[in-house]
Amino acid sequence: MTNVTVKDLTLEFGAIRVLDKLNLQIEEGEFLVLLGASGCGKSTLLNCIAGLLDITDGEIHIGGRNVTWEEPSERGIGMVFQSYALYPQMTVEGNLSFGLKNAKVPKAEIAERVARAAEILQIEPLLKRKPAALSGGQRQRVAIGRALVRDVDVFLFDEPLSNLDAKLRADLRVELKLLHQKLDNTMIYVTHDQVEAMTLADRIAIMRGGLVQQIASPAEVYNRPSNKYVAGFIGSPTINFFEGSITDGTAPEFLTADTKMALSGYEASQGALSPRPAWLGIRPESVITGTDVDAQPYTAEITVELFEAMGADTLVYTTLAGAPFRFRMSGQARVTAGDTLRIGFDPAQGSLFDKSTEERL
Amino acid sequence: MAVTDGTGTESAKTSARRPNRLFKNLTAKTASIPMIFTALVVFIGCTGWTIYHSFTKSRLLPAPDKWVGLDQYERLWSTRRWLVSIENLAIYGICSLILSLVIGFTLAALLDRKIRGEGIFRTIFLYPFALSFIVTGLVWQWVLNPQFGIQSVVQRWGWESFTFDPLNNADIVIYGILIAGIWQGSGFIMVIMLAGLRGIDEDIWKATRVEGIPTWKTYIVVIIPMMRPVFVTALVLIAAGIIKVYDLVVAQTSGGPGIASEVPAKYVIEKMFQSQNLGQGFAASTMMLVSVLVVLIPWAYLEFGGKRRD
Amino acid sequence: MTDVTTNTRTTPRGTKPRRRMSPSNIMLYGTLFVASVYYLLPLYVMIVTSLKGMPEIRLGNVFSPPVEVTFEPWVKAWAEACTGINCDGLSRGFWNSVQILVPSVALSIAIASVNGYALSLWKFKGSEVFFTILIFGAFIPYQVMIYPMVILLREAGEGLSFITGTRIRLMGSVWGLVIVHTIFGMPILTLLFRNYFASVPEELFKAARVDGAGFWGIYFRIMLPMALPIFVVAMILQVTGIWNDFLFGVIFTKPDTYPMTVQLNNIVNSVQGVKEYNVNMAATLLTGLVPLIIYFASGKLFVRGIAAGAVKG
């Protein structure tokens, strides 16, 4: 069942169109991540759903109700912000109960709901403190609690973990995942961090320039990016691109510089591959080294130009077919700059994009 | 940019109708009625009223039906006293602007050097701001009085030829007023600057220290450009004060010697109330307004019109 | 043995360079000291003069300390100096000033803070235009506005009388004066509050809206408690301005309710007769006492309040 629907949403600030006829459907209980670089409109979209920005055109439905012109508090949403946005002069308890008091919820029920939220988030000892006396992680828990007590169907998160340090971020990420599993609410989560997106999302919506580029499961987004932008945006280290063309022939090949790469077995999105200028994207993770290399459809000898040992794995920088190329090796591999290595991969497992439209082929 | 009125098309094709735009943010608009009233009725309305009457031959009472066209302006610009006033305001304005900013900033910078007794110094510099211009003018009239003020004291110390009588010398009297004006107002500017300096990231100082940039150079090259908004605020406050300078002159010199320290606001007020020539006073105040607008409109455009998008 | 203890200087660490009296520090304190003299001189003159008798003032220079200290001028200024036929000095106007001050400060700050709040967080079409007009208003000399204001208040009073059916006069009542102070304090105060509220994190405002708080709910529950520093600044500015005001006070009130500055004007500004400088100075100091005390007491809060956001453009 669809829980949140965005229909033809358009938002303009003066002459600038920030969101352009955007459509989005989110299922009940789904965890949707809005991912994109800063300025792509993802936070704006979230603010529109929350009712914090007046839209120019379109409709927003939440829980089957048209809420396009309703006040944020009437939409049945809870929201968590990047800067926590805790009311500095109120205690944690005051922060949690503020919304309920505004909604004229009976006192007993407020106490009950606050207690429950505090229990879920394990912030009971902090209830009498003020936000200034809390650590960043604690603050964000309180902020989540504030959404929690509202007992709503839809949670909106606006980069909630960005202000935390790396360790804490990872911890809270897991907690959020658990929370979602426990509550089974609909969650819409804005982030620019693809790790968060990949780990948390049921579906990821990748946005750019006010448009949704692709909306799909994390695996799909990773493996079958719908266009060159998505391919480049998802994955770390970044995908390698070769510029070239698909050759004519029975077995299509990708020709870049003087190198030919066999494409047999490539799952084209529409029919067969036709000859045209194109990009080929190869993920650094799909490159193989060592003994299994010779089994790969494409092999090459490269010189290590630079390497980054990161413990679990090592990233090697080199040049292949005239283009910069990165690939990942086991962290145990011993390489130094100047070494020669044989590598191999299956170009058919990569992604092909049309040269001009940059759409997936 | 919290809440923006959409400039929407009429295609919200749903049952949930778009609320009337007039009633959007109704509470905010209602709460702003005093401001809207002040802006439109008092400031615009009264200004319009003033400008209209500057084209009339109003004497003691406003006489909207005695239209004389530009006569009042012709007389205004052929009056020596008005020309002297304008010149004085220009000198006073420029000097006061520069000196207030320089003194205010210098003192703030000195206080910001983690010195002992900051609170005491700050209070010393700030307290004149609590006193009215009338008091300021009066006290400085005394201090600068050649018979028993600074001049006589220095002469009594043995420097017989010492002369410092700005209030009695038509050529420099405006600077005598300047001394008092700076005394009264620079402390406030100092506080604003100090607040601005406190808002500068400590890391900036560390960075410049590591790079070996001398302190004074850091202030000029790094800190001052960073404090642009602070300077703008200070500028608005100083400029508003300069245009209005009246009480100070009245208390200190009454415009003398001769007409050497006259200022436009004084001309306006005296024409209106002393000479009972409202039309002339209004014409002069209209000219003051015009000059304010000439300076302010480009600034306001840059400040408020230019950066809609935060 | 003794050598060891005295030779601490030669420890590898060496001595920390002595900083205290470095030339730059001498410069720093020297400049501050000279500046202090400039700022304190007039206060000194006022105090010294107010403690002298008239004969001594005629003879000496303004800087010499009183040979014979007398508090007579202070007594006279406070309780005996005449305003027309009423010879009870400044004391007469003191409570009047307080009665004018309190509602004027309260109302002007209340309205300006709501303006600033609406302008920074609840913008609506045209709100910036109104604000710009308001700022222009800060540059208009007050005196130019007197006649139109008088006419406006007269009409407003008549309008109110018509609506309410009772006779209401804004001219000549404290409320008329309160309105005038509110109007003329509005530009700078609104600027102050607008800048402050603009520096409040926007997300806080959004969170409160999601929590169902409306315009007033957010103002009273969230923003007001946060804005205390700036309220202190606004209060100091308004207390100073309104306390020192003479022109509006005398036009919009009546003799029974004249503020203290009217008495000060009458003592200081008297055109005829012998000028009693010592009484003038004592009266000046007495009149300035309220704002002065506020400055001395809350100078620190003032700086902090301004730092808290008033200066962010």
Place this chain on the structure above:
Amino acid sequence: MNLMKATTAGIAFCAAGAVSAAELEVTHWWTSGGEAAAVAEFAKALDATGHTWVDGAIAGSGGTARPIIISRIIGGDPMHATQLNHGRQAEELIEAGLLLDITAVAEAGGWKDIINPSSLLDSCTVDGKIYCAPVNIHSWQWIWLSHKAYEDAGVPVPSNWDEYVASAGALEAAGKIPLAMGQQAWQSSGAFGVINVAVGGVELWNKINVQKDAEAAGGPEMAKVFEAAAAARAMAANSNVQDWNQATNLVITGQAGGQIMGDWAQGEFQVAEQVAGEDYTCLPGLGVNEVISTGGDAFYFPKQDDADIEAAQKELAALLVSPEVQVSFNLKKGSLPVRGDIDLSSANDCMKKGLEILAAGNILLSGDQVLSADTSGQIEDLMVEFWNDASYSAADAQAKYAEIIGDAD
């Protein structure tokens, strides 16, 4: 007898209107010691009638008090009585119907017969109706000379303007300032007016100021006046005080030879316990043309919409001109009474000189009565510049002066 009748008639008139006690707010700018004492006489007299005098003193005439008075009147919240220099200042208020017509009081009191000079009452009259009650006469045409300064300089105290100018060199040689002058505009303009009358004569003065004859203002006779003023300017070159009483103080202490100032300067000499004829000399009309101008103060009564108050206002009007109040007020104030029918035996020498001239009818209208405030203001602006800028030639100043007179209405 006449006197008694007038008083009782005035009071009876008011009593007729079923008087109930009213509080009357009276605005004025008399705040110095002597002035306040004089006002207190008014207050005492009013309080004695059962009404209450609410004092609304505002120091600083003109610029300070006038906007307050006018705003209160046009704001619909007028005081019950207010001081204004009589003359042309109130004309517009009268035309706008904001001031109370007190013709009935004047007729009942027989003001037409007793007010001397009659010009005082004329100034209160618009279209045959009387709107103000004159209370005193002040005259400008005096020079005050310091005996001590002349003793120190070793020359006799002059008896007229020419002798005075001739003595300037001796005074200067003795380190004295020949002429003490405050630097405020009204003083410059006033002193010029005095020189104008003394040097140019009454006829010329009337031609220019009453008939607004610009040709006369630019003519050769007036050129002499300007030459004299330029000479006076040179004599005052070293006088750098601001206030008029500081200038008077220079004369009292013998630092300056003399000062051209109105009869109010007398108060300063009295306070300094100086005796006219012994310590100082006063020369009306600069000892040349013994005339005095008859400006003065008057009270106006803004219209109220309360019959009781109006009755009380009329009662006050009658009271102000009544002989007892005139005597007590003017003795304190140091000014001349507006009634010709009372005797001020306790007046001092200079005051008596004034009374004699008044009785002889050697009088002028005052500037206030003949020139609009606007024109006076322009002349003040011109004069303050002329007196303070030695490079401003007499001819240039005269040309400008003629222009102002030509534009006057």
